Amino acid sequence: MTVQSLIISDFMTGPDDVEVVERKGLGHPDTICDALAEELSRNLCREYRNRFGQVLHHNVDKALLCGGRAAPAFSGGTVLTPINIYLAGRAVAEIGGRPVPIGEIAVEGSKAWMRANLHALDVDRHVRFHSLIHPGSQDLRQLFVRRPKSNVPLANDTSVGLGYAPMSPLEQLVLAVEKRINGRDRAHKHPAWGEDIKIMAVRTGSEVRLTVSCAMIGNYLASSDDYFQEKATIGDFVRMVATEHGFPQCSVNVNQADDPKTGSIYLTVTGTSAEAGDDGQVGRGNRVNGLITPYRPMIMEAIAGKNPVSHIGKIYNVLARDIARSLVADESDITAAQCLLMGQIGAPVEEPVLTHIKLATRDGISASQFKKRVVEVMRAHIDRALKMVDDFIDGMIEVF
Secondary structure: OOOOOEEEEEOOOOOOOEEEEEEEOOOOHHHHHHHHHHHHHHHHHHHHHHHHOOOOOEEEEEEEEEOOEEEEEOOEEEEEEOEEEEEEEEEOOEEOOEEOOHHHHHHHHHHHHHHHHOOOOOHHHHEEEEEEEEOOOHHHHHHHHOOOOOOOOEOOOOEEEEEEEOOOHHHHHHHHHHHHHHOOOOOOOOOOEEEEEEEEEEEEOOEEEEEEEEEEEHHHOOOHHHHHHHHHHHHHHHHHHHHHOOOOOOEEEEOOOOEOOOOEOOEEOOOOHHHOOOOEEOOOOOOOOOOEOOOOOOOOOOOOOEOOOOOHHHHHHHHHHHHHHHHHHHOOOEEEEEEEEEEOOOOEOOOOOEEEEEEEEHHHOOHHHHHHHHHHHHHHHHOOOOOHHHHHHOOOOOOO
16 A cells, blocks of 8 residues: 555534435335345355355446335235346356356345345245346456456556545434334334335434334234324334434424325335335445435445455445544544545555545644554555455445
């Protein structure tokens, strides 16, 4: 790793008057696409290693979910037209005459993920999968296997990674609400709550409002009374979590579009709006920290599905996040940090062409005084880029 491109600058932090934080939950169509793309990349990595002893070139970060049609009902309901999921991208399909069953890996892995994570969805009846994955261009395949004397992979894109720390209390709350709702034992605790949960939090001054949508599953509800009871329980649960995070007075609205007078409610068959009301796509949902934060620095890079060996659009976003977190956690005089890493196609992964660190400090200490510590933290994280491959493959690194 080189530090010739390192820039360190000061920035000010303070209590913003307005904060907006969003998270798309596990069963949201965009999150499903992210999850299936990342699952496919992980499965390809395992297959390549098993067959050839190494990860081969792939970028399967293109997935599209086209919603179906459904007729939800209390104590039942029917999916009339299945959800269609298109898995696209580039991947090595053959080495030395030995083919790799890319389509089978894509479809079977997606089915397994959906069975494990969407408890009311029947994958065989409610979903149709389409594998549209082809080999990548010859120049990118050759770049993937090319190595300098250091044997460090070369970046296969010119891209930027961006991260910040610490998370605000509101950001921590939004993340906790969705993870705790979807982290319950869904088969036995409130099975009527679907996995398609979306949270939008707004803070204006000290006033906090949370809008929560949750796809309810008709098969576990006998009547509208049951529906509104479950809805109220979600509201109580969210308020409890908010109190634990220091927001005892926050306003919580659940399934705000419901109209009891007309019977229009957020009822589903499968627990996801993908059955009828919404489509999805990789990269349209949560950033690498699990949130959508319009008042924070963000980039539009789609992380899920990119190869974990040389695609810096994936690697640098995780590294930038972790560098910022380490600077804040390890140095008491640094109150906040932002990290930008830029890499250039063909350059070693461990040598970003630009690193910009912005620090907020206590008592007006100049950010430049922390250069030695910044360099130590950067080296510790960037030097582990090659070791991160196993963590990506094992699902130890969250990317959405």
